Amino acid sequence: MTQYLLAIDQGTTSSRAILYTLDMTVVSTAQEEFRQHFPRNGWVEHDPEDIWDTVLRSCRTVLSKNNVDADQVSTIGITNQRETTLVWDRHTGQPVYNAIVWQDRRTADICRQLHNDGLEDTCQQKTGLLLDPYFSGTKVKWILDNVAGARQKAEQGDLLFGTVDTFLLWRMTKGEVHATDATNASRTLLFDIHNQRWSTTMMRELGVPASMLPEVKDSAADFGICAAEWLGADIPVCSMIGDQQAALVGQACFEPGMLKSTYGTGCFAVVNTGTEAITSQHRLLTTVGYRLKGETTYALEGSIFMAGAIIQWLRDGLGIIDKADDTEELAQSIRHDQSEIMVPAFTGLGAPYWDPDARAAIFGMTRDTGVAQMVAAAIRSVAFQTEDLLQAMVQDGIEVKSLRVDGGMVRNRWFLQTLADLTGVSTVTSNTAETTAQGAALLAALHQGHFDSIQDLNKVWRVEEKYSPSIRQADRERLYQRWQSAVAKVQSS
Numbered sequence: 421m422t423q424y425l426l427a428i429d430q431g432t433t434s435s436r437a438i439l440y441t442l443d444m445t446v447v448s449t450a451q452e453e454f455r456q457h458f459p460r461n462g463w464v465e466h467d468p469e470d471i472w473d474t475v476l477r478s479c480r481t482v483l484s485k486n487n488v489d490a491d492q493v494s495t496i497g498i499t500n501q502r503e504t505t506l507v508w509d510r511h512t513g514q515p516v517y518n519a520i521v522w523q524d525r526r527t528a529d530i531c532r533q534l535h536n537d538g539l540e541d542t543c544q545q546k547t548g549l550l551l552d553p554y555f556s557g558t559k560v561k562w563i564l565d566n567v568a569g570a571r572q573k574a575e576q577g578d579l580l581f582g583t584v585d586t587f588l589l590w591r592m593t594k595g596e597v598h599a600t601d602a603t604n605a606s607r608t609l610l611f612d613i614h615n616q617r618w619s620t621t622m623m624r625e626l627g628v629p630a631s632m633l634p635e636v637k638d639s640a641a642d643f644g645i646c647a648a649e650w651l652g653a654d655i656p657v658c659s660m661i662g663d664q665q666a667a668l669v670g671q672a673c674f675e676p677g678m679l680k681s682t683y684g685t686g687c688f689a690v691v692n693t694g695t696e697a698i699t700s701q702h703r704l705l706t707t708v709g710y711r712l713k714g715e716t717t718y719a720l721e722g723s724i725f726m727a728g729a730i731i732q733w734l735r736d737g738l739g740i741i742d743k744a745d746d747t748e749e750l751a752q753s754i755r756h757d758q759s760e761i762m763v764p765a766f767t768g769l770g771a772p773y774w775d776p777d778a779r780a781a782i783f784g785m786t787r788d789t790g791v792a793q794m795v796a797a798a799i800r801s802v803a804f805q806t807e808d809l810l811q812a813m814v815q816d817g818i819e820v821k822s823l824r825v826d827g828g829m830v831r832n833r834w835f836l837q838t839l840a841d842l843t844g845v846s847t848v849t850s851n852t853a854e855t856t857a858q859g860a861a862l863l864a865a866l867h868q869g870h871f872d873s874i875q876d877l878n879k880v881w882r883v884e885e886k887y888s889p890s891i892r893q894a895d896r897e898r899l900y901q902r903w904q905s906a907v908a909k910v911q912s913s
């Protein structure tokens with residue numbers, strides 16, 4: 421009987437299920453978008469039931485459209501949007517509030533207060549992170565402080581916290597298992613990445629009771645059984661890993677210095693630093709790349725909040741394009757030395773600036789500025805932000821030789837060439853569009869012994885396309901200077 425692997429990729433804007441054969445050939449994909457809730461300026465929420473329903477439906481669809489029975493599925497791997505925070509009742513399984521999404525900025529004041537209390541250094545030393553609303557810890561605190569009765573219930577041990585992986589696992593196992601993996605834990609602001617334990621200091625500072633926190637496992641492990649009620653047969657869940665770390669695995673970045681950059685809603689550049697947790701001097705995040713058999717591989721990460729989301733804004737906010745795919749042709753007519761520079765600080769600036777109060781701007785417009793110029797400026801801004809991250813990495817002592825890229829934006833070849841031009845580094849796409857899901861599937865397969873080692877993925881990873889820098893160094897430097905002076909103008913201090 422043919423056997424399959426099922427990967428679940430629960431992302432910010434959609435849930436996907438990808439079916440693989442045991443040798444990692446993609447059989448088929450099912451995907452469903454779901455609603456984003458913006459209840460106030462800077463707030464972003466998901467309905468937890470939408471997350472669950474779209475995951476379940478995607479899994480059922482990918483099996484049924486290929487006539488695959490659940491008992492032919494050897495294992496499930498889960499990868500997920502990280503930091504997004506859920507709190508639910510241990511007894512009823514009901515969330516006490518919507519999922520607060522990683523993009524949500526409502527806890528900026530809590531972060532400022534913790535900063536004023538002098539917690540910044542402790543936070544960076546223990547968790548590898550910075551005091552920014554991006555991470556889960558202040559979101560949990562907000563829920564406990566603002567949802568009626570939540571704090572009391574949490575202190576009585578009645579509430580559970582989880583990122584999306586943990587919530588899905590809890591539902592799949594029908595409340596049997598409350599667990600996460602080290603990569604997801606490393607994004608919560610509550611996890612000591614050096615000792616690989618929940619940090620009592622951070623729990624105390626954020627007022628989060630230990631009883632709410634999930635068990636932290638390796639990224640490939642026995643996580644529990646997805647009950648037959650959901651897909652038709654009991655299926656073991658053998659991997660859970662945050663989506664950016666899954667892409668690191670899916671892009672076969674197993675050696676120190678290897679970097680992948682994913683361009684979905686946001687952009688996340690992650691570089692493998694081996695068994696050493698490097699503390700950035702340039703406000704990059706130290707994070708867990710993956711943890712296997714108790715051994716932690718660390719990574720440095722630069723996170724940018726707006727990448728493909730800028731294209732969504734052009735489409736849905738301004739209504740000046742019909743679909744994201746139109747942007748490639750529009751931008752092609754624009755030369756690099758044209759004047760518009762967009763700084764997409766719609767929700768502040770992420771790495772390496774971490775300025776939640778910065779706001780977006782477009783500089784250098786003329787009477788010729790039209791839709792094509794706006795589109796080109798939007799796409800270029802993603803490349804400039806990547807260059808910011810690469811420069812920070814170089815200053816932290818990391819040499820980046822090539823960019824392995826993935827995510828929705830890499831369908832745009834003008835973007836890929838612009839990225840190579842503005843960073844001066846070759847841009848490489850791989851033979852699979854779904855590197856994130858591939859990482860989760862590989863880890864689940866590895867755990868079940870279908871692969872001997874993580875290095876086996878090198879057998880399936882191949883270069884698809886390569887874009888080399890095509891502009892002169894002097895032109896690159898001149899353009900980057902214009903970007904930097906534009907950024908300086910939008911910063912809050």
Ligand SMILES: Nc1ncnc2c1ncn2[C@@H]1O[C@H](COP(=O)(O)OP(=O)(O)O)[C@@H](O)[C@H]1O
Pocket residue numbers: 431432433434683684685686727728729730731732744745746747748827828829830831832835
């Ligand atoms: N041809 C394109 N050119 C530029 N951006 C694109 C293109 N196609 C999709 N995108 C952008 O890619 C993003 C979706 O990528 P995806 O990896 O699915 O995101 P996520 O995992 O964050 O939900 C959207 O923000 C969309 O605007």
Ligand SMILES: O=P(O)(O)OC[C@H](O)CO
Pocket residue numbers: 430431432433500501502503522662663664684685686
């Ligand atoms: O869902 P994505 O692909 O936008 O990824 C979200 C990140 O994990 C947030 O840190």
